[in-house]
Amino acid sequence: MNKLAGLALLGTLLTLTACEDAKEIKEDAKDTGAQVQQELDKAWTKVKETTHEIKHDESLNQLLQQSKAMGLDMYDDGKEVAVDAWIKSKETAGDLTEKTKQKAREIAEEIEQARKDLNKD
Numbered sequence: 001m002n003k004l005a006g007l008a009l010l011g012t013l014l015t016l017t018a019c020e021d022a023k024e025i026k027e028d029a030k031d032t033g034a035q036v037q038q039e040l041d042k043a044w045t046k047v048k049e050t051t052h053e054i055k056h057d058e059s060l061n062q063l064l065q066q067s068k069a070m071g072l073d074m075y076d077d078g079k080e081v082a083v084d085a086w087i088k089s090k091e092t093a094g095d096l097t098e099k100t101k102q103k104a105r106e107i108a109e110e111i112e113q114a115r116k117d118l119n120k121d
Helices: 002-055 058-120
Strands: none
Touching: none
């Protein structure tokens, strides 16, 4: 019976030791979780602060405004170049049309002269 009682006592001690280890592991996990949460909170706070600094950085805002103004200027310049090119193409087309009309008149005069010459004979 002493053996049985000894085994029971040993089993109880092992169970208590296992429970104690489990409790210790649980507490370690809880502590680790709290530390991780603190680090995450610090990192998130840093991200928010950095974002706020960037958002309110005057030099960055000026750079963005200048970039926007340059983009609008380039758009306006491009528009002017396109309008000028269109006007020049129209003028050139008009010049070509005048040259074509002049050439047609010259040919018509030559044809008329040739008819007169044929009718004389």
